[in-house]
Amino acid sequence: MEQNGEKVIEVKNVKKVYRMGRERILAVDDVSFEIYKGEFCCLLGTSGSGKSTLLNLMAGIEKLSTGQIIIKGKNIHKMSEKGLAKFRQRYLGFVFQSYNLINSMTALENVELPLVFKKVRPRSREKMAREMLTSVGLGKRMRHRPKEMSGGQQQRVGIARAFVAKPEIVFADEPTGNLDTRTTKEVMNIIKDIAKKNNQTIVMVTHDRSLAQYADKIIHILDGKIQEVEVVDREEICEVNAAEAAQQPEVKAVTVEEAISKLNQEQENIKEQVEIL
């Protein structure tokens, strides 16, 4: 079904070479894949596998060495800096591991920021930001500054900021990397819900296999190369999610695939123990 949908992101033979002194490091090595509209795509890999670099390349934050990245039919690495900025305003949203909120601004102002760059009128952008914050459950925290909020709350502000301009694509770089398991679940559900509601495409980078359960497509990356692309039947996941959410909202690994379920379980158990300690 997705295969017949609109291609939103095309990655073609992308290479990224870093120079560290005399050494040349191949961070991304000849990677090609496609992401369709409304898909939740997960780039899964260990740290140093090049997954974050790949995401940065897709977002146009880093420069390519060779290859092409086409988003919405446009080669983003051929755009001018200004054109890319305008493109980001229109089509892209970002969620970061370290939230990257501006500390001198309130939650509301942080969420308004992309709209400020987009030249939205003050009154309408405040309304949009308020609605967005309310939908992530921070209706009572609008005037708080990032330092006055917990990590989960900060990340929810980050999510609100990423989605407020209703971008077609949202990039998330380890969005739950700094959060505990319980908050991770909350945050992931929020992202998933909002994206589903507006048929938005999500590209998420993670090293956490358990988070892959939220994805429709899992791209395994190792040493800058694609190891495997798994396409998950979306409906199945949704059912499992719903069932899981209804039964036990608390921490428990959900088995999406038999192959990884055991691993996940172990990981979760270890985390739980750590938390208890």
Added chain:
Amino acid sequence: MRISDLVKMGLKNLSRRKARTALTVIGVIIGTISIVVMISIGLGMNQSFNKFVMELGSLTMVTIEQNTWVQDDDDEYSGKVVVQKLDDNLVETLKQVKHVKAVSPIWQAQAELQTSGKAENNVQIIAVDFDYLDDLGLADVSYGTMPTADEKNKIIIGGRVMEQFYKPSNWNYTPIEVDPAKEKIFMTFQNWEYSTEKEMKKQLLKDFCVLEATASYTNYDWSIIVDVSYYKELYTKWSKNLKLTDQKSAMKKLKEYSSIQVIVDNVKNVKDVQKKIDELGVKSTSLSSTLEPMKETSNMLQMVLGGVGAVAMIVSAISIANTMIMSIYERTKEIGVMKVLGCVITDIKKLFLFEAGSIGAIGGIIGVLISYFLSYLINRFGGPVFAGLMSGSGMLGGEDATYSLIPFWLPVLAVAFAFFVGVFSGYYPARRATKISAIEAMKSEG
């Protein structure tokens, strides 16, 4: 970004670091004050000079005096007096000198005034060519009308003559003010040089005007001015009453002038003309040559203040640049986030330029306000200081002298300049901010 958002964000960033912004602003304030005060003093002095020159006479006039103080090489007066022979020959020679527009010989003598009320006053009588009356720079008329070129028989009375009459019977010489409209005034030349037998005839002044008294007490204030031809007539008439031997020596005086005024076609040529006159073996003075050292002092003062202002402005420009660079270091992460969220780089540049420009403009506005206050203080209490600096020129004294003048355009210009300095010094940091790589910026702390 909309401009209103840019302004709001910029001001917010400035107020986030109040102490640092304030210190940078103080730098700009000091720079602005020095520049504004410097220009105001320059303008104030120019105004004073001009006022002074207007009262004293024209800048294009070179005066040759019969009795001249001898100056040594350092332009100091030695106390010796030379008597120069100023006759018609010299007048003719002077007329041939290049750039000389006109030559006006002048007689000076002592005269005695007497009113119908028996009040007396000893005055100087100055005979000039009424054709060049304008070049004397006389004050306005307070009684009667200024004689035209045709009214050669009219007499001009200096502004302080009328108030300095006294009664010979009164030993205290209490000054009496005479109303020209009410009393008749008679004149006669003083005759202490000659022995007379009969009572000298007095001339009734019929057609005359009185000048306004000047604030700078010029020579004309205590004089009466007549045309050369009328002077000759009066003098000859008067000398007829002298003894025959005295008549001859008295008439001889008409052959030599007490001074000659040379009018030069342009201020720029005054120096050349004076040099030529010097070559003729005649000493001359001009307002331009007297004003020169004073102008030099004033220029030097302005240059010192200007130097201070320029240095202060450069220092404040550096401090603005430093503040902005620090601010960029602190906000590296913020800039990275802004870029990733779709902020156009020109907006980032504009934001930093606006912040730098605001520091300049705020400093400029406060500086101008303080300058107004300082200007007031200078005019109120600065007199002695300036009198000291302008030594040898009592002319800049006076109660209402202006030392510092701020015209309407100066504050506008100063604020604009301070703003420009801010924008200029913010340019490099702003460019730096736009070049920050978003990915590096986001990794940094802050």
